[in-house]
Amino acid sequence: MKIALLASGTGSNVEAILQAHEEKQFDAEPAFVFSDRPNASVLDKAKRYGVPVHTLRPRDFDSKQQYEEALLHLLEKYDIQWVILAGYMRLLGATIVEPYARRIVNIHPSLLPEFPGLDAVGQALNAGAEETGVTIHYVDAGMDTGEVIRQKRVPIMPGETNGSLEEKIKQVEHQLYPETLQNLFRKGF
Numbered sequence: 001m002k003i004a005l006l007a008s009g010t011g012s013n014v015e016a017i018l019q020a021h022e023e024k025q026f027d028a029e030p031a032f033v034f035s036d037r038p039n040a041s042v043l044d045k046a047k048r049y050g051v052p053v054h055t056l057r058p059r060d061f062d063s064k065q066q067y068e069e070a071l072l073h074l075l076e077k078y079d080i081q082w083v084i085l086a087g088y089m090r091l092l093g094a095t096i097v098e099p100y101a102r103r104i105v106n107i108h109p110s111l112l113p114e115f116p117g118l119d120a121v122g123q124a125l126n127a128g129a130e131e132t133g134v135t136i137h138y139v140d141a142g143m144d145t146g147e148v149i150r151q152k153r154v155p156i157m158p159g160e161t162n163g164s165l166e167e168k169i170k171q172v173e174h175q176l177y178p179e180t181l182q183n184l185f186r187k188g189f
C-alpha cells in the first residue's frame with residue numbers, strides 16, 4: 001500500500017515515519033515526499049532515506065485549484081492510497097479532499113478542538129493551560145476540524161517555554177504518528 005507524505009518544513013515527523021519503515025515497523029510504502037517549498041529541509045531527509053521527492057510551488061500556478069490538480073495528478077500517477085500530512089502548512093481544498101475523503105491524515109500539536117491553526121504550542125502557553133497534547137485526525141475541508149483518530153496528553157510544567165514544550169510534543173509525535181498510522185492501515189478503514 002502506497003502513501004505520500006506532504007510537508008512544508010523541517011520534516012521530523014516525516015523522518016520518524018521513514019525511520020519506522022526502514023526498521024520494518026511500518027508496512028505501508030512511502031512512495032514520495034512532497035513539499036510546497038522547494039527549500040524545505042524535509043526534502044534532504046527524504047533523499048537520505050532514498051525516497052523520491054516532488055515539489056510544486058503554488059505561486060507558479062494561476063489558482064489553488066490548478067496547483068492541487070497538479071498534486072492530484074502526482075498522487076494518481078503513483079497510485080497513492082493514503083495522503084499523510086506532517087507539517088504541511090496549507091489548507092487542502094476540495095480537489096484533493098474529495099477524492100481522498102477519509103484517506104488523508106494530519107497531526108496537530110494540541111488536543112483538538114483546542115488550539116487549532118497556527119502556533120498551537122504558543123496558543124496553549126498563552127492560554128495558561130496545564131496540559132496540551134497531540135492529535136492525529138482525518139482531514140476534511142476545515143482547519144483542523146476532521147474526525148479525531150487518536151490523542152495523547154502532554155503536561156505543561158511551571159516555567160515551560162515554547163522551546164521545551166515543542167520538544168516534548170515532538171517526542172510524543174515521533175512515536176505516536178508511525179504507530180497510529182500502522183494501526184489505521186492494518187484495520188483498513
Ligand code: GRF
Pocket residue numbers: 007009010011012013014086087088107108109170173
Ligand atoms: C508538528 O508539530 C506537527 O504537529 C505540525 O507541524 C509540526 C511539523 O513538524 N502539524 P516537523 O516538520 O515534522 O518537524
